[in-house]
Amino acid sequence: MVREPLTEEQIERGRALGALLRQARADRTMVDVARASGISVETLRKIEGGRIPTPAFFTVAAVAATLDLSLDALLARIDSADAPAPVAATLGPALLRPRGIAV
Amino acid sequence: MVREPLTEEQIERGRALGALLRQARADRTMVDVARASGISVETLRKIEGGRIPTPAFFTVAAVAATLDLSLDALLARIDSADAPAPVAATLGPALLRPRGIAV
DNA sequence: AACTATACCGGTATTACTATACGACTCCGG
DNA sequence: CCGGAGTCGTATAGTAATACCGGTATAGTT
Numbered sequence: 461m462v463r464e465p466l467t468e469e470q471i472e473r474g475r476a477l478g479a480l481l482r483q484a485r486a487d488r489t490m491v492d493v494a495r496a497s498g499i500s501v502e503t504l505r506k507i508e509g510g511r512i513p514t515p516a517f518f519t520v521a522a523v524a525a526t527l528d529l530s531l532d533a534l535l536a537r538i539d540s541a542d543a544p545a546p547v548a549a550t551l552g553p554a555l556l557r558p559r560g561i562a563v
Numbered sequence: 564m565v566r567e568p569l570t571e572e573q574i575e576r577g578r579a580l581g582a583l584l585r586q587a588r589a590d591r592t593m594v595d596v597a598r599a600s601g602i603s604v605e606t607l608r609k610i611e612g613g614r615i616p617t618p619a620f621f622t623v624a625a626v627a628a629t630l631d632l633s634l635d636a637l638l639a640r641i642d643s644a645d646a647p648a649p650v651a652a653t654l655g656p657a658l659l660r661p662r663g664i665a666v
Numbered sequence: 667a668a669c670t671a672t673a674c675c676g677g678t679a680t681t682a683c684t685a686t687a688c689g690a691c692t693c694c695g696g
Numbered sequence: 697c698c699g700g701a702g703t704c705g706t707a708t709a710g711t712a713a714t715a716c717c718g719g720t721a722t723a724g725t726t
Contacts, residue, residue, distance in 0.1 A: 463709050470621070491672085502715070517618050518573070535624050600669065608725085
């Protein structure tokens with residue numbers, strides 16, 4: 461097999477991501493959010509419904525930006541089970557992960 | 564056409580993302596980072612080289628976590644061409660807390 | 667009631683792309 | 697010489713993103 465099918469864990473992770481985006485959309489329409497994010501309504505609907513377990517990075521980023529969400533906060537919520545804070549890196553301070561994560 | 568080919572902009576965006584990840588890896592080996600991120604070396608190399616313009620969300624997230632990077636900061640740097648960081652955003656929080664634990 | 671418009675859901679179909687493995691090649695430090 | 701790291705090309709199963717069709721439900725209109 462060249463590429464392994466997604467594990468149940470990854471699928472569940474996708475469902476969690478979709479649920480968070482759905483919740484953040486609140487009472488805005490799918491059409492509105494999809495247009496503002498530059499993606500099709502079909503794609504947004506599939507992501508929210510968890511039918512796309514591992515969407516593209518910039519797709520998620522666009523939706524998150526439209527909904528005013530932090531990607532770091534989204535991730536923290538998704539794997540809130542095990543998320544040990546790693547040691548800081550040696551790059552610029554701007555690229556370091558924020559310590560206090562809040563949505 | 565069912566799905567439009569990627570635009571030159573999207574490709575350039577992918578190159579920018581890869582360059583940032585490459586820079587953040589510094590002197591760590593690809594093998595090390597790839598293993599720590601749970602992806603193959605081939606994939607990491609392609610992402611760093613910008614040959615995967617729109618990688619999966621969780622793939623980028625895993626690498627960023629390994630390198631101790633903030634996804635929000637990554638995005639901000641990628642779109643820094645036409646979206647410079649707002650003054651208010653960089654001024655307020657920066658005064659309140661040290662951005663990272665510099666090593 | 668019947669018609670219209672909007673929004674959400676489900677399935678199907680199709681192209682573009684990701685993630686991976688394999689092999690060969692270069693470079694560099696022991 | 698040899699082993700590890702990185703590069704490059706080829707190949708392929710699996711997935712993402714999109715469009716289209718129909719169906720349901722709700723709300724406004726005539």
